[in-house]
Amino acid sequence: MISASNISFAYDGTPVLAGVKLEANSGNIVGLIGPNGSGKSTLLRILYSALPALGGAVMLDDASLSSLSARELSLRIAVVAQEATTSLPISVAEMVLLGRSPHRSSLQSYSSEDHQIAAQALSRVGMRDLAERSFVTLSGGEKQRTLIARALAQQADHLLLDEPTNHLDIHYQHELLQLVRTLGITTVVVLHDLNLAARYCDQLVLLNHGKVVCSGTTAEVLIPEVIEPVYRMNVETLDYGDCLQLLFRPKVPAMVK
Numbered sequence: 001m002i003s004a005s006n007i008s009f010a011y012d013g014t015p016v017l018a019g020v021k022l023e024a025n026s027g028n029i030v031g032l033i034g035p036n037g038s039g040k041s042t043l044l045r046i047l048y049s050a051l052p053a054l055g056g057a058v059m060l061d062d063a064s065l066s067s068l069s070a071r072e073l074s075l076r077i078a079v080v081a082q083e084a085t086t087s088l089p090i091s092v093a094e095m096v097l098l099g100r101s102p103h104r105s106s107l108q109s110y111s112s113e114d115h116q117i118a119a120q121a122l123s124r125v126g127m128r129d130l131a132e133r134s135f136v137t138l139s140g141g142e143k144q145r146t147l148i149a150r151a152l153a154q155q156a157d158h159l160l161l162d163e164p165t166n167h168l169d170i171h172y173q174h175e176l177l178q179l180v181r182t183l184g185i186t187t188v189v190v191l192h193d194l195n196l197a198a199r200y201c202d203q204l205v206l207l208n209h210g211k212v213v214c215s216g217t218t219a220e221v222l223i224p225e226v227i228e229p230v231y232r233m234n235v236e237t238l239d240y241g242d243c244l245q246l247l248f249r250p251k252v253p254a255m256v257k
């Protein structure tokens, strides 16, 4: 379980998050949604200790995040962030092996078990055939799948994903989130696509201007009364039985030329 309470943060004195609460229970997928600039990536960075919260606390099960060493953190939390990770000429297989780093001391070389786990992770994201390719030559989607494989190879029990479906075509968007669901790992995922959030998340936290506007199940959050004012769009919900889906219409019709 990862939980954040009363989180505040500011960049150079400009407040970005205030009083934010998020709770991801064991095995659940929590979607972090909200408009551009609402503070999603900042909150995610605080959850993996890349940024220090100005106020509030983050707990990993019973331990405060700040009490854990960098190695303990990387054994517990795997991250796929938005930033490009390297310009170094390393292969796809080597990139995925980096996920095994927290499991060995700096003097140890990778074991055959590490290689096996990394190869399995590559297979799970459909990238085994590209194992020997240079990472920097991959397409955006292939890079993204490689980084997911690296996170899988890490075998942490928490997974934090910042817009993991970026660069992925519709097939791989669903395949990736289906894969995340099968892992059964406590996950916090930043998503822009509310219909993917509806289909794959257990709980949602909706941020706007650095504050939680609404949190709860997808059925509690993805309702027109909540979504329309935040995104300034007309929203219609369709209940397909297994999940909700949303239809959007601009509030102001496009000007006719």
Ligand SMILES: Nc1ncnc2c1ncn2[C@@H]1O[C@H](COP(=O)(O)OP(=O)(O)OP(=O)(O)O)[C@@H](O)[C@H]1O
Binding pocket: 011, 012, 016, 034, 035, 036, 037, 038, 039, 040, 041, 042, 043
């Ligand atoms: N390094 C930084 N220095 C100053 N301001 C920043 C920095 N990073 C982000 N911000 C600002 O903080 C606010 C929140 O940014 P953040 O990236 O967390 O939002 P987001 O919800 O993830 O946005 P998006 O959906 O566009 O990716 C924005 O106003 C952004 O301009």
